[in-house]
Amino acid sequence: MAAINAIRDSDVVIGYNTYVNLISDLINGKEVVRSRMHEEVMRARLAIEKALDGHVVSLVSGGDPQVYGLASLVLELLNKEGGLDLRPTIIPGVTAALAAAARLGAPLNMDFAVINLSNLLVNDEEIMMRVKAAAGGDFVIALYNLISKDVLVKAMNLISTFRSASTPVGIVRNAYRDGEFVLTTNLGNWMRYLEAVDMNTTLIIGNSRTYVYRGS
Amino acid sequence: MAAINAIRDSDVVIGYNTYVNLISDLINGKEVVRSRMHEEVMRARLAIEKALDGHVVSLVSGGDPQVYGLASLVLELLNKEGGLDLRPTIIPGVTAALAAAARLGAPLNMDFAVINLSNLLVNDEEIMMRVKAAAGGDFVIALYNLISKDVLVKAMNLISTFRSASTPVGIVRNAYRDGEFVLTTNLGNWMRYLEAVDMNTTLIIGNSRTYVYRGS
Numbered sequence: 001m002a003a004i005n006a007i008r009d010s011d012v013v014i015g016y017n018t019y020v021n022l023i024s025d026l027i028n029g030k031e032v033v034r035s036r037m038h039e040e041v042m043r044a045r046l047a048i049e050k051a052l053d054g055h056v057v058s059l060v061s062g063g064d065p066q067v068y069g070l071a072s073l074v075l076e077l078l079n080k081e082g083g084l085d086l087r088p089t090i091i092p093g094v095t096a097a098l099a100a101a102a103r104l105g106a107p108l109n110m111d112f113a114v115i116n117l118s119n120l121l122v123n124d125e126e127i128m129m130r131v132k133a134a135a136g137g138d139f140v141i142a143l144y145n146l147i148s149k150d151v152l153v154k155a156m157n158l159i160s161t162f163r164s165a166s167t168p169v170g171i172v173r174n175a176y177r178d179g180e181f182v183l184t185t186n187l188g189n190w191m192r193y194l195e196a197v198d199m200n201t202t203l204i205i206g207n208s209r210t211y212v213y214r215g216s
Numbered sequence: 217m218a219a220i221n222a223i224r225d226s227d228v229v230i231g232y233n234t235y236v237n238l239i240s241d242l243i244n245g246k247e248v249v250r251s252r253m254h255e256e257v258m259r260a261r262l263a264i265e266k267a268l269d270g271h272v273v274s275l276v277s278g279g280d281p282q283v284y285g286l287a288s289l290v291l292e293l294l295n296k297e298g299g300l301d302l303r304p305t306i307i308p309g310v311t312a313a314l315a316a317a318a319r320l321g322a323p324l325n326m327d328f329a330v331i332n333l334s335n336l337l338v339n340d341e342e343i344m345m346r347v348k349a350a351a352g353g354d355f356v357i358a359l360y361n362l363i364s365k366d367v368l369v370k371a372m373n374l375i376s377t378f379r380s381a382s383t384p385v386g387i388v389r390n391a392y393r394d395g396e397f398v399l400t401t402n403l404g405n406w407m408r409y410l411e412a413v414d415m416n417t418t419l420i421i422g423n424s425r426t427y428v429y430r431g432s
Contacts, residue, residue, distance in 0.1 A: 001220075002392075064314050064324075071318075072325035092310045092318040098280050102287075102308040108280075109288035111346050113329040113355060130327050130353050137349025139329060176218075 003091045007058045012050045014043050015060030022177075023060065031055075044073045048083050064095035068116050068144060097142035100172035100202040103182045105212075107170060107204050110140050117152055118145035124154070131155045135162040140210060143203040149194060152203075159205055160187050168206040171196060184212055219307045223274045228266045230259055231276030238393075239276065247271075260289045264299050280311040284332050284360060313358035316388035316418040319398045321428075323386060323420050326356050333368055334361035340370070347371045351378040356426060359419040365410060368419075375421055376403050384422040387412060400428055 007013060007026045014033040021034075035043050047059040065071040071090045078086060101108040113134035117127060134141050135158060146152050165188030173181040173196060183193060187205065197203070223229060223242045230249040237250075251259050263275040281287040287306045294302060317324040329350035333343060350357050351374060362368050381404030389397040389412065399409060403421065413419070 001217075004217075064310075064318075066314065066317055066322040066324045068325065069322075072322040075321055090318040090322060092314040094280075094308045094310060095314060098282065098308040098311060101282055102306040105291055106282040106285075106287040106306060108282045109284065111329070111331045113327070113350065113353075115327045130355065133349050133353025133355070134329065137329075137346050137353070139346065139349070 003093065006089070006091055007060070010056045010058040012047075012055045012057045013060060014047050014050075014057065016043070016062070019060050019062050040070060040073060041077075044070055044077055047074065048077060048081075048086065051086050051088075052083055061093070062096075063099070064093040065090060066092070067095040067114065068118075096144060096175065096202045097204065099175035100142070100170065101204055103172050103175050103180075104170040104184060104204060107140055107168070107206055107210055108142075110207060110209060111138075112142060113137075113139040114142045114144060115155075116145045117143050117155060118147045119151055120147065124151060127151060128154065128158060131158050135159045138207045140207045141205045143205070145199070146197050146201055146203065147199060149197065152197065153191070153194075156187070156190065156203075156205075163187055163205070163208070165189075167208075168210050168212050170204040170206075171201060172204070173198065173201040175202070219309065222305070222307055223276070226272045226274040228263075228271045228273045229276060230263050230266075230273065232259070232278070235276050235278045256286060256289060257293075260286055260293055263290060264293060264297075264302065267302050267304075268299055277309070278312075279315070280309040281306060282308070283311045283330065284334075312360060312391065312418045313420065315391035316358070316386065317420055319388050319391050319396075320386040320400060320420060323356055323384070323422055323426055324358075326423060326425060327354075328356040328358060329353075330358045330360060331371075332361045333359050333371060334363045335367055336363065340367060343367060344370065344374060347374050351375045354423045356423045357421045359421070361415070362413050362417055362419065363415060365413065368413065369407070369410075372403070372406065372419075372421075379403055379421070379424070381405075383424075384426050384428050386420040386422075387417060388420070389414065389417040391418070 012031045013027050017034045047057045051057045059070055061069045074088055097114055115130050167187045169185050169187055169190045171183045171193055181196060185193060228247045229243050233250045263273045266273045275286055277285045290304055313330055331346050383403040385401050385403055385406045387399045387409055
């Protein structure tokens with residue numbers, strides 16, 4: 001509700017195409033800027049500019065705007081490039097791990113770790129260091145930003161050195177959106193479904209206590 | 217919105233007092249069961265019973281219903297005690313780490329780990345094993361269920377062996393609710409605010425890259 005009210009109160013709405021389309025019923029009569037993927041810095045700068053011009057601006061994200069999202073980028077730009085009089089409000093949301101897990105049962109009922117597998121801004125060594133720590137610490141693990149299948153396979157192989165082949169693995173694509181795909185498999189068999197994995201997919205790997213109930 | 221619609225469509229609403237009071241405008245004319253803390257199993261059983269009687273039941277949680285919440289308890293009871301024809305829908309929510317982090321800036325923009333510090337169902341060794349793994353893996357850490365100040369101090373001391381005294385620590389109580397309290401301090405000084413910590417508090421400890429901007 002906070003997000004809906006914020007968008008209603010805005011006169012400018014900026015966001016990645018896909019997300020702006022999901023709220024088309026809320027943005028009638030507003031100035032709307034739809035941008036493409038990989039234009040995050042442009043979007044954040046434009047939001048700041050419009051706000052400095054006196055507009056009330058909503059910068060729309062999927063999931064939660066902090067988790068590998070635009071919120072920290074906006075704060076960073078304000079910090080480095082000025083605009084410190086602006087006090088952006090961050091409205092939390094349902095991050096992909098929670099949405100995916102709700103479709104799978106409730107695997108996030110135990111301690112969990114969220115790890116970004118994109119190696120665009122972080123190097124492979126740092127990613128694998130995190131995966132190893134989470135696997136060794138028996139965390140339920142949610143993997144985000146599955147851009148590189150090589151990195152994913154490396155991460156899953158590393159997790160497999162800590163956990164048995166029967167450990168449940170959930171694969172969820174487009175949770176709560178068109179084209180939703182939900183599958184439960186395990187560490188021994190997950191590779192069969194590698195083709196189902198894309199940028200909109202979250203993988204959840206159970207820990208030593210996770211169990212599958214009624215096959216779903 | 218999914219949660220609001222689900223509650224509207226229910227004829228029975230069950231929940232912990234505090235959370236049911238937050239949705240009083242939605243539950244007019246429904247059968248409402250308000251229960252006290254520590255009656256989780258009773259609440260889950262009652263929800264199943266009422267659903268088996270043919271009612272549409274909402275079991276209301278704070279935050280996300282999976283994260284140390286009732287969703288997995290319901291599934292477990294269905295699995296063990298029958299009622300498998302029921303197919304409960306889990307509606308994800310904003311878990312405390314995300315709500316707290318939104319108030320602090322956006323510290324969850326990097327890989328993070330969520331750890332339950334309650335030692336009612338998990339022993340201290342397992343808790344500290346997780347804390348150590350998360351601290352060693354340079355995860356941003358969110359600490360939940362701060363029932364025991366002894367366990368909290370032990371956990372923070374352990375984290376301090378991995379991170380410098382200047383590492384940012386956020387303390388957030390009752391995020392987005394009455395009596396909200398938000399404070400940014402660091403690993404060297406956080407103990408001064410130990411009295412502010414209660415069951416409704418989430419602690420967020422930054423990693424090696426977290427920084428404080430404009431003192432908030």
